[in-house]
Amino acid sequence: MTVRPRSPSKAVRAAQKAGLTPPGGKRSRAPKKAPVGAVIGWPPDEDRVEEIFVRLSGIMPDPKTELDFVNPYTLVVAVALSAQATDVGVNKATKALFAVADTPQKMLALGEEGLIPLISSIGLYRTKARNVIAAARMLVEQHGGEVPLNRADLQALPGVGRKTASVVLNELGVEPAIAVDTHVFRVSHRLGLANAATPDKVEAQLHKVVPEAWLPKAHHWLILHGRYTCLAQRPKCLACVIADLCPSRSAFVGI
Numbered sequence: 001m002t003v004r005p006r007s008p009s010k011a012v013r014a015a016q017k018a019g020l021t022p023p024g025g026k027r028s029r030a031p032k033k034a035p036v037g038a039v040i041g042w043p044p045d046e047d048r049v050e051e052i053f054v055r056l057s058g059i060m061p062d063p064k065t066e067l068d069f070v071n072p073y074t075l076v077v078a079v080a081l082s083a084q085a086t087d088v089g090v091n092k093a094t095k096a097l098f099a100v101a102d103t104p105q106k107m108l109a110l111g112e113e114g115l116i117p118l119i120s121s122i123g124l125y126r127t128k129a130r131n132v133i134a135a136a137r138m139l140v141e142q143h144g145g146e147v148p149l150n151r152a153d154l155q156a157l158p159g160v161g162r163k164t165a166s167v168v169l170n171e172l173g174v175e176p177a178i179a180v181d182t183h184v185f186r187v188s189h190r191l192g193l194a195n196a197a198t199p200d201k202v203e204a205q206l207h208k209v210v211p212e213a214w215l216p217k218a219h220h221w222l223i224l225h226g227r228y229t230c231l232a233q234r235p236k237c238l239a240c241v242i243a244d245l246c247p248s249r250s251a252f253v254g255i
Contacts, residue, residue, distance in 0.1 A: 042195040043209050048245055052191060053214040055241045056221040063220030065171050067091065072147040072172060073139070074098050077107070077132055079167045080159045085122045093119045104136040104145050131159025149174050162200070166219070176215035178206045183226030184219065190230060190248040 066087040069075035082090045097118045101107040115129045122128065135157040139145055148154060149172065154165040166177035178184065180199035188194040194205040210218045229236050237243050237253050
């Protein structure tokens with residue numbers, strides 16, 4: 001007798017279609033993919049958005065980047081090095097690096113050969129070393145060794161894209177930018193703050209729905225919430241201060 005495989009339940013099919021972990025502890029045989037959340041309409045309710053940031057501000061009143069830096073230049077370098085790397089790993093490398101090269105002039109004197117051994121523990125270190133030295137040269141030759149605190153000039157530096165520029169400008173209080181990394185992208189979708197498919201479009205949506213008063217720190221709240229609570233595979237919904245405001249909560253509780 002031929003036994004046909006059981007078809008997945010309606011709930012399991014819906015979860016798989018949405019990119020979620022199937023309910024009831026069941027797991028898909030498909031390659032692992034971090035669940036984003038429920039499919040949610042946009043724009044979100046203004047009162048709910050306001051309450052989300054009220055609560056996040058209550059537990060993180062003065063959020064800061066977890067990257068170590070001593071001046072605007074070392075911040076640019078640290079953020080550039082953090083691409084596809086952890087802040088902890090970057091901080092371990094830059095502790096020794098910034099002790100000997102905390103200005104563009106000193107970085108140029110160090111050169112690629114001197115820089116590579118100091119950052120070899122970081123992913124893509126050869127490409128990053130090349131960009132850091134090229135950026136240092138541009139800062140010395142075109143900006144008198146000072147970091148230009150405007151988006152156009154920052155993004156013109158080798159290895160500095162829109163996300164890096166946004167982090168720098170936000171952290172230094174120049175511009176209330178929201179850098180959309182993997183954490184911000186995931187949390188924004190799960191909370192229904194955004195539903196766009198690209199980081200740039202998500203950034204634009206966030207600027208439209210996040211109340212102006214919360215914009216300067218919104219980036220930090222979202223990234224830290226994603227890093228420590230709203231985890232990619234198994235979000236800590238039961239310990240989340242905004243769980244009752246999250247339209248994706250029902251998709252994750254119990255997984």
